[in-house]
Amino acid sequence: MIIDAHLHLRRPAGTQGGPPVAGGRADRVVLVASRGQDTAALLAAGAEDAVAGIVADADVRGAGLASTLDRYAQLPGAAKLRGVRHDLRHDGDPGECSGPETIRGLRTLAERGLTFDLAVRTEQMPYAAKLAAAVEETLFVLDHMGEPSPDGFAAWREALAPLAAQPHVVAKLTWPVDWTVAVARPFFEHAVAAFGDERLMWGSRGPEGDARAAFALADELLDEFAPTGRRRILGGTAAEVYGLE
8 A cells, every 4th residue: 555644735625626645646645734734624634535644733832732732632533633743944043943842842742642743954953863862752754854955965964864863763755846866866765774664654745746756756766676665665654653544
């Protein structure tokens, strides 16, 4: 089974136009909230069979995080809630992501059995590694591999190392839609070396991008992979990390 581990919803739940997976090759999807996206609408989309899990938006630094999660738990579709995303890429200070408010919030997620989708820029990753080390009870999912730039491989590889070294950190292979195989390959190969296929999952990053193009890229990059490794990256890791049925 192929699972798209990172799909954004851009249409109101229940409207015409097919399920959220339209245009892709996935059997199931994990819907991931964009910054500030309405959680009720996102959870309502969980009524569609193709949706296996949902990662909602929440302010993990806010004093009201526990109340927010309590409210989410009462919404229709809450049974498919698997994690929370707080987009830290907008922080002005790279070190802000590892502050005490963030640590406190991530401990709250762990108490609820929720994962944390970690959205950071490359220069934030060393600080994110400190955050992960401070909250070992929380399962971290690195979104978009830390947003590397095509010409920034060396800096990205160095910044990634302390995150990848922590066993409770997994990562999503979600590239920009305009990346070619030639651009993506060195990043992909290093990600496999750093995490192993057992801690990597594929996502289309759609619908801003073309889901078909994303999986065509996966086909080329995974062409020489052993079947077990392909199954892990294209579905097995996501199913395990998010507890998908």
